[in-house]
Amino acid sequence: MSRLIYMGFKLLEPYEGKLSRTVLRGESGSNPADLPDKAIASPLMANYILYLYKTMRKFWGEPIVVTQELGDILGNAVIKDSILASSDTICLLDQSKFRGNYEQVAKLLALNEVEQRKIFTINGLDNKAGRGKFKEVYIKRGNIGEVYGVEVSLFQYLTFTTEKPEKTAVESYVARFGSYSAGLEAFVSDLRSSRLGLADFIMQVNAE
Structure with missing residues (x-):
């Protein structure tokens, strides 16, 4: 077994435990599998996902398959003909x-x-x-x-943004006010009172 496929199964171990604890007991909820890049493209992993998929649907679970690669779908008969067709x-x-x-x-x-x-x-x-x-x-x-x-709300957006200028501006407020929640509250308050757009306010904060 290749190292990549082995890693994929290791990542799925806690997921399969979650499957047995929730879906097989009749509890609701979505259960997306956390897969390493490219593992879904292997026939072995694809058949394993298919097993999970059928088991969840049998017990009224909600399986979710997520991929960023079109080749994962187009190049895999199991995914294309079985999972996708039943989605x-x-x-x-x-x-x-x-x-x-x-x-x-x-x-x-x-x-x-x-x-x-x-x-x-x-x-x-x-x-x-x-x-x-x-x-x-x-x-x-x-x-x-x-x-x-x-x-999402402005608070949620600023909390999870990955844009470096935005993160830097928020972090400067956090450092000034001593906690993330206090810094974020102050940042949003100043943004709104400035009447500037977010991009312009970010530039102003980072220029100080």
């Missing part, structure tokens, strides 16, 4: 980088031209004015899907 809900993030070669994906996901046009509007429309930062996602149930904006 009740499909969620897609920005697909613009695949637009020039989308025929296989569209056929696999049963996406007609109308649905594809919806997908390629993700994060592409001029609809940001007067709103907080948000990303869009396409959610399909049955034959029809829609694009939704996923927007």
Whole structure:
């Protein structure tokens, strides 16, 4: 067994324990597996995921398969023909980088031209004015899907942002006020009273 597949099974050990403790007892909840990169592409791992998938569905669980690689789906018969075909809900993030070669994906996901046009509007429309930062996602149930904006509160956004200028500005407030919660409260309060946009306020804080 390759080291990568072994690592994949080691990561799934606590997940399988969670499966036995929750889904097999009839409790509800979603249980996404935490997989290492590329492990899903191996036939051995794919069949293991299929076993988990069928077991969860049998006991009314909600299996979730997540991948960032189209090849994981298109190049794996188990994923393509068994798991994906039985998925009740499909969620897609920005697909613009695949637009020039989308025929296989569209056929696999049963996406007609109308649905594809919806997908390629993700994060592409001029609809940001007067709103907080948000990303869009396409959610399909049955034959029809829609694009939704996923927007969190300013506090949540600033807590989990990975943008370095934003993190640096927030951290300067945290250092000044002694705790993360106090620093974040002060940061948001000053931002709102400044009447500046977030980007301009960040630049002002980092320039001080």
